[in-house]
Amino acid sequence: MDSQPLDLEPAARRITASLDAVDDGALGAATPCPDMTVGALLAHIEGLAVAFRDAARKELGPATDSAPSVEDGVLGADWRTTLPAALDGMAAAWRSPDAWEGMTRAGGADLPGRIAGMVALNELVLHGWDLAKATGQPFDAEEAHLRNTLALLANRDDDPSTTSPFGPPVPVADDAPLLDRAVAQGGRRPDWRPAG
Secondary structure: OOOOOOOOHHHHHHHHHHHHHOOHHHOOOEOOOOOOEHHHHHHHHHHHHHHHHHHHHOOOOHHHHOOOOOOOOOOOOOHHHHHHHHHHHHHHHOOOHHHHOOEEEEOOEEEEHHHHHHHHHHHHHHHHHHHHHHOOOOOOOOHHHHHHHHHHHHOHHHOOOOOOOOOOOOOOOOOOOHHHHHHHHOOOOOOOOOOO
């Protein structure tokens, strides 16, 4: 790889740190992801953390062979233990330079390790923002992580046949803050607030 791999740990740690503020009564609350509650979002984050951990390790199997489905996302009773462990495992796996080399699989698609790592980081950034917004918490991210999201998603609207798990980009001003531009490129409204 030509450049230093990105460190996923700060983005994973940010999600873990936000979990203390998520009380059980909030699990049914709406998120910026259409049709996804906070509980479903947490289940989705745990599923993708396991899948991308296995993708980094090149341990291909059930977790890497299909995209996590919102409908399948059932949050386990012990999520306050299992979710942080899954995020830690994902971040640790992507610290290995080998994770970023060769080919791997995630979401049922074969792709270069470098791209899988970029996608994994993008998932942490966007869903970390989703969780923070849905639970009324502040959110910030490293500039390199936000630029990764922009770079990864910027060209997806160049090919109308390309499908994406995210909605179409939301228009924002060219001089909008980097965070707003990144989440808007991920199909989110930067000004999203919970209803009520």
